Amino acid sequence: MRLTRAGEYAIRCLLYLSMHRDRGIIGRKEIAEAMDIPAQFLGKVAQQLARAGIIAIRQGAQGGYELVTRPEELTLLSVVEAIDGEIFLNDCIHRPESCDRQCICSVHLVWEKARTQLRETLAGTTLARLAEEEAQGCAKRSPGP
């Protein structure tokens, strides 16, 4: 399951919103430029995020997007799955009838474990923490003199 472009943009967008939460509604254009996202495409992504209840959209002049979920409670998993749908590494786990082998093959269990692990890792990361780390900048990872 490769994170799709739309998912990547969603994360960037929410990261930006998280880092500027105090500013309330922020225009699509600003976000798009700051985070290097095609503005039109961001529109589509935002619609999905809104449907998932993660952001609120305000139309018209001075419109834009606003975070509706607290960044501390917004996990990477919810973001990714809001955009790309629930994560299934293995098709058989998604629709068991796709592999109508005797009952459940031994491989199944491995994929199930892998999937759970992956989802837990993503669920364990909040946008708040990402925003915080991001705010600290690159210094942390490439310390200067």
Place this chain on the structure above:
Amino acid sequence: MRLTRAGEYAIRCLLYLSMHRDRGIIGRKEIAEAMDIPAQFLGKVAQQLARAGIIAIRQGAQGGYELVTRPEELTLLSVVEAIDGEIFLNDCIHRPESCDRQCICSVHLVWEKARTQLRETLAGTTLARLAEEEAQGCAKRSPGP
């Protein structure tokens, strides 16, 4: 990265070969029928497995496929990556230039962790173990009277 159909077939094929290792070369048709794989497609998959050094292919009459790697040393990861290529959950990790954001964004680290975890899980499963579990049948998972 959703496990592709080809990957699924590769696993099934190797599972079959592992369970019948004592028989040496086994015809494509037999494998295809037993494991419910389109025979032609199995041909393609087998070629990739051969290129990866996992099986040997014998052409001509009485030809077929033979396991060349010991099932104890053949991991699910090598199989999957032999078919679908190295696993990258996130495009940016694959080609860092794709997201030329300042340096390395905080999200990056999470995906890296997720990817490592996933690969380790798959690397920790050998075909030998899968074959063994498979041989025990469904009894284990749905015990009868």
Place this chain on the structure above:
DNA sequence: GTATATAGGATCAATCAAGTCCGATTAATC
């Protein structure tokens, strides 16, 4: 009411997934 912005549907090109077809090649057997 006008300027500003997003909504939402349609469309599009490129890519990929999952097969299928078929002539070439290779090996066993008679």
Place this chain on the structure above:
DNA sequence: GATTAATCGGACTTGATTGATCCTATATAC
């Protein structure tokens, strides 16, 4: 050596998905 069995390997097909872009409608601030 000819026949037959079986895979190789490249071309092709079909359908879905990705990653956008365009355009009209609609909502809001002023």
